[in-house]
Amino acid sequence: MKKKKSKVTAYNNWGYAFVAPFVIVFCIFSIYPVLRTLYLSFTNLKVVGNADIIGFKNYARVLTDKFFWTALWNTVRIWIVNIVLQLGLAFLLMMVFSDVKYKMRGLAVFRIIYYLPNIIAATSIAFLFSTLLDWRYGTFNIIIKSIYDLFGAKYNPVNWIGSSATAGYTVAVIQSWMWFGNSFLMLMAGVQSINRDYFEAAAIDGAGRWTIFGKITLPLIKPIMMYVAITSLIGGLQMFDLPFLMIETASSAYGSVQTVMMYLYKFGFTTGTTQVGYASAVAYVLFLIILTVSVVELRLFRGKGDK
Amino acid sequence: MKIKKLLSVLLAGAMTLGLVACGGSDTGSKASTGSTSGESTEVTADGATATELDDKLVIWTLAQDLEQFAERYKEQTGVETEVVVIEPANYPTKVQTALVGGETEPDIIVGEPQMLGDMYDAGFFANLDEMGAKDYEGQIVDYVWEVGKDADGIQRAISYQITPAGIYYRRDIAKTVFGTDDPDEIGKLFKDYPTILETAKTLKAAGYRIFSSDSEINYFSGDSAWVIDGKLNVDEAREKYMDLVVDLYQGDLTAYANQWSTPWYQAMAGSVPILTAEIQNYEDDSVNVWDAESFEEATKDLERTEVFAFGLPAWGVLTMRDNVKETSGLWGVCAGPAYGFGGGTFIGISSNSERKETAWDFVKFCTLNEETADWWIEVSEGDTVSLVSALEKHANDENAVYGGEKLYAFWLEQAKGIDYSKVTQYDKAIDDAWGQAIGAIKTGEKDKATAINDFYDLIQSTYPDMVIER
Amino acid sequence: MAFKIKKGILYFLLVLLALTCMLPFALMMINATRTGADIVSGFTFIPGKALKENWDTVFDYFNLFKGIWNSVLVSVPATLLCAYFSTLTAYGLAFYEFKGNKVVFGAILAFMMIPGQLSLIGFYQLCTKLHLVNSYIPLIIPAIAAPGTVFFLRQYILSSLPKSLIEAARIDGASEIYSFHKIVTPIVAPAVATMGIMAFIGNWNSYLLPMILINKTDKMTLPVMMATLKASNHINSNQGAIYLSVAISIIPILLVFVAFSKYIISSVSAGAIKE
Known part of the structure; x- marks a missing residue:
């Protein structure tokens, strides 16, 4: 008996070996840099050189700076427009493809096409759209103008990425253009995981397709919608590449599209405004916000699991 | 309980890491063996015999110009050169991270005037006075020499260029509209902000646009530095400049391109499409938008337009060189409303470089060598x-x-008027913020008072230590 | 009849949406063959004749193929390491009871929520201390520790790998390493493949970290090289060349997508169901 137990322990010791490479690399490349940033967030380090520990001053500054809050609001606002479009479109598509009456075909092809924009690097997407959407000379406005001309109407060109009224929405729409395919795939996976027997049983009971949708599909798809929305929020709070590469810093639209991550970049990596200590504090405040969202997420799903 | 465990693991991880890091720094140091190249003594561009040049130089630069310098340097001295061109937006970040990390490469680093303050403070540039820079005092145009000094007056960098700003204008259009293409006469049309506005209106009436973008007079804006003794300084000229830009824009007087955008370049080569008037509002109802024929007639002349002028520093010659195409020969340059200058690549030596002597030789080759200057004037087709x-x-x-x-x-004449003390390390951020304010006013997003107030707020947020009096 | 019309309308809308997904790419392809002057003066679906000219402008400025090759050199090893070590770690966490197991798992959960830029400054300082600037090592080795992938695979292993299988192998005298390679790997292979392809795309598209770490032109990965477009006046004065650069830059990932779309689709779908 005793011998066997020690043998199990011996087996279990293999766990250390299996996990060791991960732990070593993880400590070096993940934990150390994060701790280093934490340390820096309590200093007044600007660019390089010596820095003094200044306690929570940086944090106080983050929380009292209205531009930080504007950046947070911009981020959330862009995210909301994005998620409504993205999830709404995905939801409609899911309805169409899961409809028991129409039995639409071609899902395999459509979902690949819808997913396509998601795999392209943001650098390429940003260059592509900032060229296409140029106010005066971009192909988008030129096409719209020629359509207007066709009807003899006059088109007042919209400054898609240069005006603060539209820039945020433009970014949001591009963002949802990139991501709706992803959401659609997830919702569809949810629908397909529903046992077909439910549908058949319901059909035999004479339930109409709207009843089936409302009583079976919807309740089962709800948690997935929540999951998509919340993971998207966590990602959305870190939004950076698209607005950063598309909106010029001297543009009047900048203030309305600056995201938290761009705010961080301004103080972390931009010449003339580099204040590494402060940027580190911004990073941690953002982290705490994301943590809160994640905890709420876990709560929600734990709750679901208990039911 | 869990948190305690997590913390202990984090700590343990950090400790392991400290060990690894210490171990690492002992090993990897590169042995810089000076394997002198076959050709024993090379004559440097100076004409002096090179003491002992290293076999290689690593150069990080902002524009492609230095590639040509490096190529020529290699031909003349046999020193291998590796040139890395990095876009301005990322340049300071890269230099910063490399030098803070103790990298011994690059050997040569550069900077534009508004970057230099930070870079001097951070100690990135080696002391050129120790290398003998003082011997060359007076050989370089004054303001450039001064920009290359840090706050303590130590020479840190030298530029091979001067960058006074001027107005580049189309002679053919000048003759048509103003009856003369003489630079002095045309200069009078740009002598101050109100006159520029009048000039713009005259040009528009004749079917042209004065500028491609509304940022063309940026190089001439402001009478004094943005920051004086840690205090934000918004002088009267800044506000007048703001008003001018707003008027140019709202009066539909430019071609609405963004500076440095593709269409902005294209306006150098000739006509660009312009959509009709009353772009900003529907107030102008002289054009009947509902009747296709009369609409066509009313907008016929405005569909395409030619741009009269660009406001650029002396290196604009290179930009023009690449983009004027068929309009070559039709251009002229005259003085703007004030003395201004913009950009300029300042070359210095990384304080971490292990090849400082060779690097100094290269800096001298680029900036202080008359033969190089002659050559550069020729190959660049007009850089200053x-x-x-x-x-x-x-x-x-x-x-x-x-x-x-x-x-x-x-250009030499213009350079004499330049006041280098106007440059501060805060310029980029403050210019951007001021640009945002102007943009918000001109498009009607905010009224002037609100926009300026927001500008102050933004500066306060960016530089909490700065004194700001509204 | 009404049914058929309605269905027809639905198909029409679906196709329209599909076109919307591809339109920007189509515009890009067409504009890549036209001169800058043509592009600003109007749009047409007929390709222009300036492809060669634009091509020369682009390759005069940078060698995109070199960038693509560099991206391969980074992404492929990173993906393989990520796949192998994540499986190993996930298996270790799922099947072995050892001190610290829960701590490691807790740390993984915590780090899944940490924004990448949180560690950027510290990460670079570390790389320079270890003399790893301009090396691909800091872009490749950290792939060994990918919390998200480990988390996903751990859940997958727990749900799809019966413990009895391993125990039976032990009775037969198989070593733990042997069991891992011969029993565990084949079973989790589909899940690893789906995670692997996503890791590959992530590595391929990564911009910020390589931008800061790689300074040598001949070592730049594709996205970093693309971003240097901003530094070139020459190329910026021609919209056609910009479109062509973007077009070339997305071709490799499109090929990967076409070849592995099955795995990509199932990877995304798996994310939804596993939760």
Whole structure:
């Protein structure tokens, strides 16, 4: 008996070996840099050189700076427009493809096409759209103008990425253009995981397709919608590449599209405004916000699991 | 309980890491063996015999110009050169991270004036006075020499260029509209902000646009520095500049391109499409938008337009060189409303470099060597060097793109008026913020008072230590 | 009849949406063959004749193929390491009871929520201390520790790998390493493949970290090289060349997508169901 137990322990010791490479690399490349940033967030380090520990001053500054809050609001606002479009479109598509009456075909092809924009690097997407959407000379406005001309109407060109009224929405729409395919795939996976027997049983009971949708599909798809929305929020709070590469810093639209991550970049990596200590504090405040969202997420799903 | 465990693991991880890091720094140091190249003694560009040049130099630069310098340097000395061109937006970040990390490469680093303050403070540039820079005092145009000094007056960097700003204008359009293409006469049309506005209106009436973007007079804006003794300084000229930009924009007087955007370049080569008037509002109802024919007639002349002028520093000659295409020869250059300058690549040595002697030789080769200056003037087709002797020598050179105008004499004259003390390390951020305010006013997003107030707020947020009086 | 019309309308809308997904790419392809002057003066679906000219402008400025090759050199090893070590770690966490197991798992959960830029400054300082600037090592090695992938695979292993299988192998005298390679790997292979392809795309598209770490032109990965477009006046004065650069830059990932779309689709779908 005793011998066997020690043998199990011996087996279990293999766990250390299996996990060791991960732990070593993880400590070096993940934990150390994060701790280093934490340390820096309590200093007044600007660019390089010596820095003094200044306690929570940086944090106080983050929380009292209205531009930080504007950046947070911009981020959330862009995210909301994005998620409504993205999830709404995905939801409609899911309805169409899961409809028991129409039995639409071609899902395999459509979902690949819808997913396509998601795999392209943001650098390429940003260059592509900032060229296409140029106010005066971009192909988008030129096409719209020629359509207007066709009807003899006059088109007042919209400054898609240069005006603060539209820039945020433009970014949001591009963002949802990139991501709706992803959401659609997830919702569809949810629908397909529903046992077909439910549908058949319901059909035999004479339930109409709207009843089936409302009583079976919807309740089962709800948690997935929540999951998509919340993971998207966590990602959305870190939004950076698209607005950063598309909106010029001297543009009047900048203030309305600056995201938290761009705010961080301004103080972390931009010449003339580099204040590494402060940027580190911004990073941690953002982290705490994301943590809160994640905890709420876990709560929600734990709750679901208990039911 | 869990948190305690997590913390202990984090700590353990950090400790392991400390060990690894210490171990690492002992090993990897590169042995810089000076395997001298076959050709024993090379004559440097200076004419002096090179003591002992290293076999390689690593150069990080902002623009492609230095690639050509490096190529020529290699030909003359046999020193291998590796040039890395990094876009300005990322340049400071890269230099910063490399030098803070103790990298011994690059050997040569550069900076534009507004980056230099930070870079001096951070100690990135080696002391050139120790290398003997003082011996060359007076050979370089004054303001360039001064920009290359840090706050304590130590020489840190030198530029091979001067970058006084001027107005580049189309001679053919000038003749048509104003009856003259003489730089002095045209200069009068740009002598102050109200006059520029009048000039713009005259040009529009004649079917042209004065500028491609509304940022063309940016180089001439402001009478004094943005920050004086840690205090934000918004002088009267800044506000007047703001008003001018707003008027230009709202009066539909420019071609609405963004500076440095593709269409902005294209306006150099000739006509660009312009959509009709009353773009900003529907107030102008002289055009019947509902009747296709009369609409066509009313907008016919405005569909495409030509741009009259660009406001650019002396290196704009290179930009023009690449983009004027068929309009070559039709250009002229005259003075703007004030003395201004923009950009300029300042070359220095990384304080971490292990090849400082060779690097200094390279800096001298680029900036203080008359032969190089002659060569550069020729291959760049008109860039303006900072070496006084070369400028004087070429004072009578005529530039074909500009109808034979003698540009070097002009630039040298403009450079004398430049006040270098206006440059601060805060310029980029403050210029951007001021630009945002102007943009918000001109498009009607905010009224002037609100926009300026927001500007102050933004500066306060960016530089909490700065004194700001509203 | 009405049914058929309605269905027809639905198909029409679906196709329209599909076109919307591809339109920007189509515009890009067409504009890549036209001159800058043509592009600003109007749009047409007929390709222009300036492809060669634009091509020369682009390759005069940078060698995109070199960038693509560099991206391969980074992404492929990173993906393989990520796949192998994540499986190993996930298996270790799922099947072995050892001190610290829960701590490691807790740390993984915590780090899944940490924004990448949180560690950027510290990460670079570390790389320079270890003399790893301009090396691909800091872009490749950290792939060994990918919390998200480990988390996903751990859940997958727990749900799809019966413990009895391993125990039976032990009775037969198989070593733990042997069991891992011969029993565990084949079973989790589909899940690893789906995670692997996503890791590959992530590595391929990564911009910020390589931008800061790689300074040598001949070592730049594709996205970093693309971003240097901003530094070139020459190329910026021609919209056609910009479109062509973007077009070339997305071709490799499109090929990967076409070849592995099955795995990509199932990877995304798996994310939804596993939760």
